[in-house]
Amino acid sequence: MDNVPAMQTDDNTQRTDQQLRDDMVQQLIELGALRSSHVVAAFRKVPRHLATPDEDVATTYDVERALITKTDAEGIQISSVSAPRIQAMQIEQAELGPGMRVLEIGSGGVNAAYLAEIVGRDGMVVTVDIDPDVTERAAAFLPKAGYDSVQVVTTDGENGVPEHAPYDRVIVTVQAADIPPAWREQLKDGGRLVVPLRMRGMTRTVAFVRDGDRLVSDGFELCGFVPMQGVGENRVRLALLHEAEGEEVGLRLDGHPEPDTDVLRAALLSPSVRSWSGVTLAANESNEHLDLWLTTALDNLPLLTAQPGARERGIVASVSPHGIPALVEAGSFAYRTVRPTWDPDRFELGAVGHGPRDREVAERLVEEIRTWDREHRSHRAFIEVFPAGTPDDRLPAGRVIDRRHTRVTITWP
Numbered sequence: 001m002d003n004v005p006a007m008q009t010d011d012n013t014q015r016t017d018q019q020l021r022d023d024m025v026q027q028l029i030e031l032g033a034l035r036s037s038h039v040v041a042a043f044r045k046v047p048r049h050l051a052t053p054d055e056d057v058a059t060t061y062d063v064e065r066a067l068i069t070k071t072d073a074e075g076i077q078i079s080s081v082s083a084p085r086i087q088a089m090q091i092e093q094a095e096l097g098p099g100m101r102v103l104e105i106g107s108g109g110v111n112a113a114y115l116a117e118i119v120g121r122d123g124m125v126v127t128v129d130i131d132p133d134v135t136e137r138a139a140a141f142l143p144k145a146g147y148d149s150v151q152v153v154t155t156d157g158e159n160g161v162p163e164h165a166p167y168d169r170v171i172v173t174v175q176a177a178d179i180p181p182a183w184r185e186q187l188k189d190g191g192r193l194v195v196p197l198r199m200r201g202m203t204r205t206v207a208f209v210r211d212g213d214r215l216v217s218d219g220f221e222l223c224g225f226v227p228m229q230g231v232g233e234n235r236v237r238l239a240l241l242h243e244a245e246g247e248e249v250g251l252r253l254d255g256h257p258e259p260d261t262d263v264l265r266a267a268l269l270s271p272s273v274r275s276w277s278g279v280t281l282a283a284n285e286s287n288e289h290l291d292l293w294l295t296t297a298l299d300n301l302p303l304l305t306a307q308p309g310a311r312e313r314g315i316v317a318s319v320s321p322h323g324i325p326a327l328v329e330a331g332s333f334a335y336r337t338v339r340p341t342w343d344p345d346r347f348e349l350g351a352v353g354h355g356p357r358d359r360e361v362a363e364r365l366v367e368e369i370r371t372w373d374r375e376h377r378s379h380r381a382f383i384e385v386f387p388a389g390t391p392d393d394r395l396p397a398g399r400v401i402d403r404r405h406t407r408v409t410i411t412w413p
């Protein structure tokens with residue numbers, strides 16, 4: 001392993017890479033992202049800064065910072081070293097143990113090093129990337145970091161890597177809209193597949209357990225990942241509603257009906273109404289479960305995305321990097337928002353409506369916010385994946401998302 005000198009930090013103290021790792025681990029434990037002793041030990045050990053030699057070393061240990069390594073011609077980020085918190089979260093979801101065989105789809109080296117450290121010499125890690133620049137970087141980093149047994153393969157991960165199958169775990173580190181058959185078939189029955197799955201625009205890293213030809217969820221977490229390339233590429237499409245520089249507003253479509261953008265553009269710039277639900281969220285409480293309920297209950301719910309300038313100019317009331325659910329009906333739409341309450345630690349959920357049926361659509365969204373609060377708030381959604389062609393009467397009651405290879409269902413207790 002390279003010998004790295006102590007580093008100068010902003011507060012003028014000398015910090016070694018080991019101290020930076022120890023601080024990172026402490027923060028990840030406090031955030032609840034690291035829970036198991038063997039995962040903690042791996043994060044304390046792997047010298048992740050060696051994977052990105054051109055970056056400032058302290059930055060490489062920032063728990064929330066993904067390091068973008070490639071952007072495509074349209075400016076979309078397509079490769080990165082994932083943030084430590086996201087890597088920790090997925091590795092914990094995978095429930096790895098010594099001696100396991102693991103396939104990682106989407107490489108970079110750092111995550112593969114954690115996996116190799118955890119499965120040990122009796123296990124096996126295969127890491128694949130579609131981009132030869134990425135595998136070249138991973139293949140250079142892994143031996144330097146002490147993990148020369150990891151198999152680095154350049155291929156489209158859509159087909160898995162059958163030569164080394166079956167695997168105890170498959171960990172996907174790129175956003176997928178579908179689950180190609182190879183990922184399930186190359187996984188042992190009872191094995192775990194961890195995948196950032198996009199469902200109607202909303203991405204959650206889901207831990208699935210294989211049960212024959214079905215995958216059954218065992219928990220999920222909110223996340224953001226770069227989109228898949230290759231045969232399985234299936235990106236969301238942005239329908240722009242407002243185009244001024246720095247103030248763009250659009251609807252992210254993922255299998256949703258094509259909106260009449262001319263009508264919705266006019267609606268966006270016309271006066272809005274607000275409806276309030278009486279349902280409150282704590283300041284640190286995420287919308288992730290509410291949003292999954294809304295997409296389960298409502299048919300035409302793309303995500304509204306807006307640049308910060310659009311909020312500053314008052315064109316939209318809320319922005320979020322993950323997008324905000326927006327119910328579209330004919331020429332009107334309504335999106336989720338919040339307002340302060342007398343309690344500084346709680347916000348009330350509501351909806352902003354635009355268009356000729358502004359109030360009606362906003363009320364409809366608010367009604368589902370109330371349903372979530374009353375009937376589902378203390379539960380978690382259950383996600384299952386069935387092969388395409390599975391008849392409706394074999395699917396559970398709930399939202400069905402049809403993809404090329406699979407039928408994904410979201411159901412609630």
Ligand SMILES: C[S@@+](CC[C@H](N)C(=O)[O-])C[C@H]1O[C@@H](n2cnc3c(N)ncnc32)[C@H](O)[C@@H]1O
Nearest residue numbers: 079081082106107108111129130157173229230
């Ligand atoms: C977020 S990065 C992976 C991060 C990495 N696991 C790490 O150690 O931090 C996602 C990677 O997926 C790769 N990718 C995209 N589509 C792919 C495909 N079809 N097969 C394999 N790799 C793919 C991209 O080239 C990119 O490098």
